[in-house]
Amino acid sequence: MRPLLTIFIVCAIDVLGFGVIVPLVPYMADRFGAAPWMVTWILGSYSLCQLVAAPFWGRLSDRYGRRPILITSMAGACLSYFVLGFAPGLAWLLVSRMLSGFMAGNISAAMAYAADVSLPEQRARALGTVGAAIAVGFMIGPALGGVLVGNDVHNASFLRPAMVSAALSVVAMLLVALLLRESHTAEQRLANRAGASPLTALRTLATRPALAWLVLAGLLVTFSQATLESIVALWGLKRFGIGPRSIGYLLFGLAAIAVAMQGGFVRMLAPRFGEHRLALGGISAYVFGLLIVGTAASLGVAIFGLALCGAGSGAFSPAASALASKQAGVGNRGVVMGSYQSGASLARVLGPLSSGFVFGRFGPGAPFLVGALVTLQAAWCMLAARRAGAAGGAA
Numbered sequence: 268m269r270p271l272l273t274i275f276i277v278c279a280i281d282v283l284g285f286g287v288i289v290p291l292v293p294y295m296a297d298r299f300g301a302a303p304w305m306v307t308w309i310l311g312s313y314s315l316c317q318l319v320a321a322p323f324w325g326r327l328s329d330r331y332g333r334r335p336i337l338i339t340s341m342a343g344a345c346l347s348y349f350v351l352g353f354a355p356g357l358a359w360l361l362v363s364r365m366l367s368g369f370m371a372g373n374i375s376a377a378m379a380y381a382a383d384v385s386l387p388e389q390r391a392r393a394l395g396t397v398g399a400a401i402a403v404g405f406m407i408g409p410a411l412g413g414v415l416v417g418n419d420v421h422n423a424s425f426l427r428p429a430m431v432s433a434a435l436s437v438v439a440m441l442l443v444a445l446l447l448r449e450s451h452t453a454e455q456r457l458a459n460r461a462g463a464s465p466l467t468a469l470r471t472l473a474t475r476p477a478l479a480w481l482v483l484a485g486l487l488v489t490f491s492q493a494t495l496e497s498i499v500a501l502w503g504l505k506r507f508g509i510g511p512r513s514i515g516y517l518l519f520g521l522a523a524i525a526v527a528m529q530g531g532f533v534r535m536l537a538p539r540f541g542e543h544r545l546a547l548g549g550i551s552a553y554v555f556g557l558l559i560v561g562t563a564a565s566l567g568v569a570i571f572g573l574a575l576c577g578a579g580s581g582a583f584s585p586a587a588s589a590l591a592s593k594q595a596g597v598g599n600r601g602v603v604m605g606s607y608q609s610g611a612s613l614a615r616v617l618g619p620l621s622s623g624f625v626f627g628r629f630g631p632g633a634p635f636l637v638g639a640l641v642t643l644q645a646a647w648c649m650l651a652a653r654r655a656g657a658a659g660g661a662a
């Protein structure tokens with residue numbers, strides 16, 4: 268089996284398990300009596316731990332290989348699903364999300380793997396494959412979670428979806444162990460056993476201005492994605508009275524569009540327009556989508572806005588990831604991609620922390636309008652990244 272196809276299947280199955288849980292956590296927290304701001308803080312705790320752990324896992328993948336990190340992080344995710352399924356209250360729900368976040372080393376390792384096995388001119392396509400796999404997981408996962416739970420929030424059992432997620436993590440681990448060959452050679456790993464430190468990610472950004480701008484652009488776009496994901500269940504419940512199953516279907520459609528963009532259209536658009544223009548187009552679509560969702564008076568109009576968000580995310584993510592990967596050499600690709608993922612992880616902390624407050628203070632549509640304003644600034648960062656890359660002779 269070809270390496271990119273294998274990593275696609277592994278990532279899709281692994282993220283599918285995560286996606287099953289995503290739309291259910293707000294309802295679990297609400298059942299335990301959490302206020303809106305507390306719900307989004309619990310969601311943000313995952314990303315806070317991921318923020319701390321992403322450079323660490325990226326550094327370890329450079330030193331010890333991609334496969335061990337993928338297996339270890341999936342084992343940790345499996346354990347977190349067991350904790351979540353049996354959580355008796357908010358404290359254990361929080362523990363499960365923090366554990367899952369700390370063990371989330373799979374994304375940066377998977378991106379580093381895709382970069383390892385692709386040529387520079389094919390990097391956007393390879394990373395688009397990983398992005399499409401992630402989107403597939405988020406496409407099917409929330410819908411599956413909604414089906415397993417149903418629309419009756421008060422009587423739903425959350426144990427079954429948690430066990431399904433745990434089982435999917437086991438399947439993904441087995442696939443890595445049996446089918447995925449190591450992409451980072453022993454010589455490359457040996458060269459990276461010395462000199463790594465907790466400040467590696469900061470030094471990486473300090474010495475690569477273009478990468479620093481790309482990280483900031485990714486942070487701003489991901490802030491809005493995290494805002495949308497953290498508040499969409501409460502938004503749907505308060506504005507249109509829809510439950511977990513309907514939210515799962517909405518997220519299914521949103522991710523389906525992102526999959527189509529990353530898995531198909533990016534392959535055609537990236538060679539024609541280049542990664543920078545593709546990323547700028549994605550930012551524009553996402554901004555307009557958020558504005559529509561935030562002001563929509565009907566569910567149909569809101570769905571159109573969500574579709575634009577899906578298209579924008581699907582265009583931006585692989586283009587920006589490809590540009591970030593071009594800032595790395597063979598020996599430090601894990602560190603560079605881990606540093607890039609750190610920006611996204613920080614955004615996934617800030618988005619939920621702010622969305623609950625904005626939602627409670629200014630109404631259901633306000634978080635989306637704030638997200639549109641924030642995302643718009645990412646366009647300036649992409650232009651700055653292009654200038655810095657040209658000045659430094661980088662791609």
